[in-house]
């Protein structure tokens with residue numbers, strides 16, 4: 001397993017204690033304002049009509065990280081974005097030329113996702129589905145399953161070490177098994193405080209264990225999340241790494 005680091009973009013800075021009049025005019029809540037300051041790193045085309053809601057603000061994958069995820073879809077046709085939110089990831093997979101099945105349980109989120117995909121001109125490449133991924137999954141066919149489930153809100157970071165059982169709406173092991181029934185090529189976006197020692201356990205759910213690569217995702221030197229790439233066609237450097245205190249794939 002290897003671990004690599006991404007970096008990046010310039011963001012407007014927040015002035016503490018001051019409510020930005022532009023944000024207030026846009027109807028941004030005090031909770032979301034922190035994310036509004038990062039709006040161009042979330043969507044570079046933000047000013048061209050991007051629409052968000054409260055959960056969308058704190059959950060959307062920053063664009064440069066979503067681009068990085070999407071680089072792995074080269075050579076694959078269909079990506080299932082199982083928890084598509086406001087389409088931060090779905091848009092980038094589509095921009096790379098993949099067909100995306102974008103699923104979200106919240107109809108309001110799907111409406112925002114459709115709007116945002118239009119802003120990027122990629123709505124034709126995305127099938128938007130309102131529904132529960134776990135109900136829809138069994139008959140689905142796809143070359144990659146992308147998983148960015150809810151982490152329990154912004155308070156995820158109050159926990160010192162985030163464990164896989166804390167993912168919502170179901171633990172990470174069960175979620176992974178549902179995805180694995182579709183394809184071994186799985187990309188999973190997890191909190192930066194995820195217990196890295198647990199991660200190989202997901203590989204070991206398969207026999208032989210799945211190849212695994214771990215990527216630490218930074219924006220402007222700030223660690224935003226951790227991406228796990230599973231399966232021989234998306235884990236491009238699936239080697240054991242001594243950079244982290246981790247884990248051969250082989251179960252001895």
Ligand code: MGP
Pocket residue numbers: 058059060061062148149150151152153154155156157189222223224225
């Ligand atoms: P954050 O830690 O809330 O923001 O989320 P930030 O600005 O790093 O906070 P700070 O206080 O450390 O400065 C960081 C990133 O994690 C967000 O931009 C989202 O991409 C992602 N993220 C956060 N949450 C709560 C979720 C979630 O529930 N699900 C998913 N899929 N991604 C999330």
Ligand code: SAH
Pocket residue numbers: 055059060061082083084085086087088089090103104105106109131132133134148149150168169
């Ligand atoms: N990657 C997305 C953010 C995903 S946030 C982006 O970049 O925009 C997680 C999403 O999972 C939320 O929008 C939430 O509505 C959705 N969700 C929660 N439970 C779900 C389920 N059972 N099936 C499908 N979507 C679900």
